[in-house]
Amino acid sequence: MWKIQKMAGPSSVVLVMSGRLEADGLPTIQQAIHEEESAQNKVELDLESVRLVDQQVISYLACCEAAGTRLHNCPSYIREWIDREKACLKRERNGG
Numbered sequence: 001m002w003k004i005q006k007m008a009g010p011s012s013v014v015l016v017m018s019g020r021l022e023a024d025g026l027p028t029i030q031q032a033i034h035e036e037e038s039a040q041n042k043v044e045l046d047l048e049s050v051r052l053v054d055q056q057v058i059s060y061l062a063c064c065e066a067a068g069t070r071l072h073n074c075p076s077y078i079r080e081w082i083d084r085e086k087a088c089l090k091r092e093r094n095g096g
Contacts, residue, residue, distance in 0.1 A: 002050075004032050012042045014072070018049030023056035033064070048073030053081070062086045 002019030013036040021029070036043045045064070053061075058078070062085040065071055074082070 020052040044070040
């Protein structure tokens with residue numbers, strides 16, 4: 001079970017995520033981010049209350065961050081996993 005709450009700021013929208021983020025919820029997460037993105041508003045993700053993630057979610061979050069989405073209050077185990085995923089993606093792009 002998971003949920004998303006929206007907090008609007010002057011130049012960004014923060015989506016506060018909580019619970020267990022798993023692959024079956026990715027379409028809803030992607031849609032929520034897409035709906036809030038605009039030229040005036042950047043989307044930021046607050047992950048403080050996220051308790052569990054799976055590999056597909058980590059890959060998606062790594063891609064979001066690489067594209068410029070800020071991740072706030074990221075639990076350390078999620079941060080480490082995202083960093084490893086980004087390093088793997090970078091090696092793949094560089095042919096190694």
